[in-house]
Amino acid sequence: MKKILIAVCGSLILSSCTWVKVTSNxxxxxxxxxxxxxxxxxxxxxxxxxxxxxxxxxxxTEKVADELADLARNEAALMGGDTIAPVSEINDGRRSFSVYQCFPARTQ
Known part of the structure; x- marks a missing residue:
């Protein structure tokens, strides 16, 4: 019983963690x-x-949605985009986003 309780508690803690970080870009x-x-x-x-x-x-569900958006933001930055918009619902931990450039590209 103690092992089950530890497994359940550990799962709950892990499920509340955010694993995805937004890059500086x-x-x-x-x-x-x-x-x-x-x-x-x-x-x-x-x-x-x-x-x-x-x-x-x-x-x-909200944490999953946030992490999906964070991943999409990171990928959009690599493509030169500055805006993303979801184009699908979340299904099995997946979601598609369109990537847009809405503002003039910055020169560095």
């Missing part, structure tokens, strides 16, 4: 929910992010 990418927001933007492509949605128990 990813921090400059914004997430929008409305297609109207990106009407005047240049579409650069699409990314699909995946995280574990279940570790013994189903993970918190």
């Amino acid at each position: 990813g921090e400059s990418v914004r997430l929008v929910q409305s297609a109207r927001t990106v009407e005047s933007c240049k579409k650069l492509g699409q990314v699909t992010a995946k995280v574990e949605s279940k570790i013994v128990f189903n993970r918190d």
Whole structure:
């Protein structure tokens, strides 16, 4: 019984952790929910992010959504994008996002 309790507690702790971190470049990418927001933007492509949605128990839906968005922001930054918008629902820990460039590219 003690082993089961330890396993359950450990699972709950792990399921509440955030494993994905936004990179410094990813921090400059914004997430929008409305297609109207990106009407005047240049579409650069699409990314699909995946995280574990279940570790013994189903993970918190909001945490999974946040991690998927963080991964997509990181990938969008690598593509030269500054904005992402979800194009699918979360399914089995996966979600697709369109990547846009809405602001003039910065010169360095």
